Amino acid sequence: MKPPQLAQKILQGFLRRELAEEVLGDLDENFYSITKTKSAFRARLNYWYQVFQYLRPFALKKFKNNANQTDMLQSYLKIGWRNLFRDSSYSIINISGLALGMAVALLIGLWVYDELSFDTSFKHHQRIAAVYHHIEFGEDKLTIGDVSPPIGPELKNTVAELETVSITTWPKEQIVDYDNAPTTITGLFVEPNFADIFSLEMQAGSAVALKEVHSVLLSQSTAEKLIGTDAVGKTLRLNNRDNVVVAGVYKDFPTNSEFANIHMLLPLNYYVAMGEATAQQMTNWEDLNFQCFVLLNEGASLASAESRIKNMLSEKGSGDIKAIKPEGFLLPMSRWHLFNEYKNGVPIETKANLIWMLAMVGGFVLLLACINFMNLSTARSERRAREVGVRKVMGSFRSQLINQFLSESLMVVIASFAIAMLLVWFSLPWFNTLTDKQISLPWNNIYFIAASALFIITTGLLAGSYPAFYLSGFNPVKVLKGTFKVGEWVKRPRQVLVVFQFTVSVILVLCTGVVFQQIQHAKNRPVGFLREGVFFVPIHTQDLALANYNSVRADVLATGYFKNVAKSFFPITGSMSADASVTWQGKDPAFRPLIAMNSCSHDFPATNGFEFVAGRDFSRDFSTDSTAVIVNEMAAKLLGDDVIGKKINFASGIEREVVGVIKDQVRWSPFTNQSPHMYFIKYEEYGVLTFRLAEGVSAQTALASVKEILKKYDTAAPFDYKFVNEDYDRLFKNEERIGKLATVFATLATIISGIGLLGLSAFAASQRTKEIGIRKVLGASVFQIWKLLSQDFMKLIVLALIIALPLGYYLANTWLMQYEYRTEISWWVFGLVGIAAMVLMLVTVSHQSLKAANTNPVKTLKSD
């Protein structure tokens, strides 16, 4: 039996050599003495114990090598630090450029990550889908997520692949009154299994309450805002109609999920119990006003479930439904956010494309910054050839030189990264407002940290690799003698990189210009209604809806603050209903165009300032006007000749007469083609009240008086209004966001390229100081020297423009193609960008070349 060998090895590993004999002897003696009285195991255990007890300073080997290496590391850092400050302008250029690039890339990266991780927070997100239908409507093929309620039970009973099915309404604002403080909250009416499908996390109470009627679940944030900490059991008044009890509080849906703004879940049972009409909806196959979510069984195939869903609606529905030829399919949750748009039954990937575009921009900006960084560090390192020579003569190893250069570039990268993080941290609030998101830095995300570390190391090593491996190989004798010259081949890649940088920047600037041109083009589009001095108030409650419109109108006009007031189903900036069922004399029965409809009171066209091209406005003077219609030019074209006086038959059986034709209006997105519109008189439907201010009346006075008047008719609802011009601007939100983002990124890319050019030109000038000195002595003028130094860069910029202009045109055109109403790209934009790029280049380069050209040649030639 022997002492444990491993323990002996370890002991010898750390024990000072001169102690080995006596200590090993002592331990052996101890070991054998223990074996005499105790088990071998105890002896071994004790041996291990004794070995570890020798981990004491006096017994440890002195790791001389180790100490030396930290010394070298310190020296690397110290020299690196000094180098940073010796050429502080270079360092500032280098670090700030790289930090800017990194910050942009980080921001875009966070944004893309947020978009791609949309809806992935739900536990079953891979098995959730929504029921969609392609339908034929007039000549168009539309894709809708609307279903009729009976499809829910039908799917549950007949499609084996589905675990659960839940019918819900669409999100709608509800007026909730707690403690006499009414507010509007967006809510959904859902079936009880909604909680299971979307793994609702209850903070208090229970989701079982969705099986009840007069109960409600609130999101945590809303419950706290509305009621306080102890919300469960409190009673709310809903739409001034019913009292409902808060049965539970759920954790808010994540901001990057489909239901982010849903703060209230109501039982569908309650919706059913609201009245006869809503109860009938549940069994009506024609009522396409609901959403349907399904949870597939584990491992079930989407395609096989889809095959049963495809014809379900058209088989069960009546003639009206069959006429639109619905074709069902399942849209998996992964596609809800970015891939939910279709055109003529084919998915269009506008949103996803935008994300990839931005991700690419981010990547390019980062690449530009890295290129700068590498260019500048290689350019600078050539000046240090002499340092390398001296170090080598003094006995430096090549490995030490390599370490020196690598640690210097790592230092700079780390500093830039720290600054980039700060920049991101400061700009996140602004970025979140711009992108309408709530992104935060994922400090604790392991992938984020790993990616950052990987990025730092790669950039640091790449940028440092040239000086580290190339310069360290110099023959010191040549370098010190001064006969050494860096090969022409090193300059070539640098030139390629400058061209690449400028190409990218020019393309970005061009595309930004086109984006703004397009936005301006759409903004200049004639809208066909009045936008200034008009606002509308949504009718939320029954009280106001059932109030006598004429007396409301009389009260409002009596204030003298208003020129007109009107009631309509949709506001002028809202959507419209679409109908393909109207007929008129002489219409081909097979021709079923989709016509947008808006029902309204007599005063709607006048209030909104419609522009008539033929006929007249609605008028109370004609009793027949209660069945009158006003159409736009596009609709008039459909109706054929002699539009005024034409009789139109609506699906409801009412015959209406056209009294006027108005100019085409922008009622849909200003970027798309508009459609035929019809306005018809109908007082039973209600949606909004529109008010037009009299001239010279301030908005505040008018709003206050409206608020006062409406309170008379509707005690419960909060007063809430929108100005038409503000609401119309909302239609530009997406494009303006793209425009702003593009501006920011294009500017940054240009700045980064400019910084790079500045650094390189300074370097080029400094390398040729002697040459310039001699030329000046021989009689060269400042202008000639300026030309000499600038023309190299000029060639590069011209080359970049030759590549960038056509490519930019192609890309901008591709982007424009997605809009139906689009601007022509004007050539002056290209000329402008081209000239701007040249000017920028010249200004940057000239600063350095003029400095070089104006230096007294005696000074430059005096040294060595």
Place this chain on the structure above:
Amino acid sequence: MIETRLGEFEEVILLLVGILGEGAYAYRIAEEFKNQTGRAISIGATHSTLDRLETKGFLKSEMGSATAERGGRRKRIFNITALGKRVLKESRDFKVSLWEQYPAFKVNFN
């Protein structure tokens, strides 16, 4: 500067070295400590103290003979130096003087 004060544990080890005479090496001292006090102590801890006492000049050491159970390895034998003896004596005198000033025990000494 070398610390020249004597700690309590150091004092015991120093005494043990004196008691063991020619047989004073780390393992034996650790064993003897256990026998005398009933408390186990690792060889490493003992060795560390011995090393310290040697640095302070209270001990000197030399390599001794080898035995079979040591795998033929020699042991390091420690000896008290004159300085060591003096420090021990001073330490004892100091304590005796303290004992004598302690009224409860003074009686016994009379």
